[in-house]
Amino acid sequence: MVTYSESGVDINLEEVTVSKLAEKLSPTLKNRDIITDSGHFAALVKMGNKAIAMSTDGVGSKILVAKMMEKYDTVGIDCIAMVVNDILCVGAEPIALVDYLAVEKPDPEIASQIAEGLAKGAELSNIAIIGGETASLPEIVNDFDLAGCGIGFVDIDDIITGEEIEENDILIGIESNGIHSNGLSLARKALLEDAQFNVNDKIPNTNLIVGEELLKPTEIYVKPIINLLKNHNFNIKGLVHITGGGFNNLKRLKKDVGFEIENLPEPHEIFKLIYKQNVALEEMYTVFNMGIGFVVIVNEEESQEVINILSKDCNAYKIGKVNSNKGKIKIKTFENVEIEY
Secondary structure, rough: OOOOOOOOOHHHHHHHHHHHHHHHHHHHHHHHOOOOOOOOOOOOEEEEEEEEEEEEEEEOOHHHHHHOOOOOOOOOHHHHHHHHHHHOOOEEEEEEEEEEEEEEOOOOHHHHHHHHHHHHHHHHOOOOEEEEEEEEEOOOOOEEEEEEEEEEEEEEHHOOOOOOOOHHHOEEEEEEEOOOOOOOHHHHHHHHHHHHOOOEEOOOOOOOOOOHHHHHHOOOOOOHHHHHHHHHOOOOOEEEEOOHHHHHHHHOOOOOEHHHHEEOOOOOOOHHHHHOOOOOOOHHHHHHHHHHEEEEEEOOOHHHHHHHOOOOOOOEEEEEEOOOOOEEEEOOOOOOOOEEO
């Protein structure tokens, strides 16, 4: 079986590494009025009757696919999407972002294409890119790396942390447009290294190009989520960005409940192709978004109305519910086999 670890990404080792960082850095939290605990999608700092939400993220090894395709005008969208979607998860509206571009050697043409994506991502998320840093690091960086740090604002009374989630609440899924910007190391190993697909090859029995599907920019969920939060009076209990770690991201909100997922969409062809390269079902659902990029958690009474509102801007529907199986996630897979972890 091909695993994420074999592709060079050891999630367990990453968790230990993060815990070591947090152990040394957590004492700094006493310096300011910090609201959220470490591990949430975005951090919150109290400022009067409002809070500043902050998040930082990057594009990851999707950059290597961009290099293979010689197409760099979408990775900026990924950079912004990964940051603003996380900011949404505490109920905050993204406002601004600064980017960090580290390069092996400056290339004005590539930089121009990257900027196109950043500008498009800013337009889609209605934020301003207010500054940034470009660093030439020839002995540290190969090609380039792109990351961003964003901020948003939320009224103190409107913060959403997931603490109110309870049994029988409904999971509303919003569809992804594909692989987004997570799990690309596993996808590249399975498809481009082991199966020796070329990025310009078609996915068998389709007209889809492998590289184009891998490079599709991450969906930005600002419009539907902000419309839901600002223009309607629902009791939104949780907001979850399904990124690296797949549906394990649900556990970041509340650990003493379980989640049962039974109505996922048919996976995109790119996921099916990866799965066919000897990747286990459980690995697929703990690495990739498998067709759902964002989850909204509400009580059952309000769920259909929330779905109706979201469906004006995106494909949204009930995918499951909260149960009492503490810390466990049960998923009915596209192979009609249930997995639990």
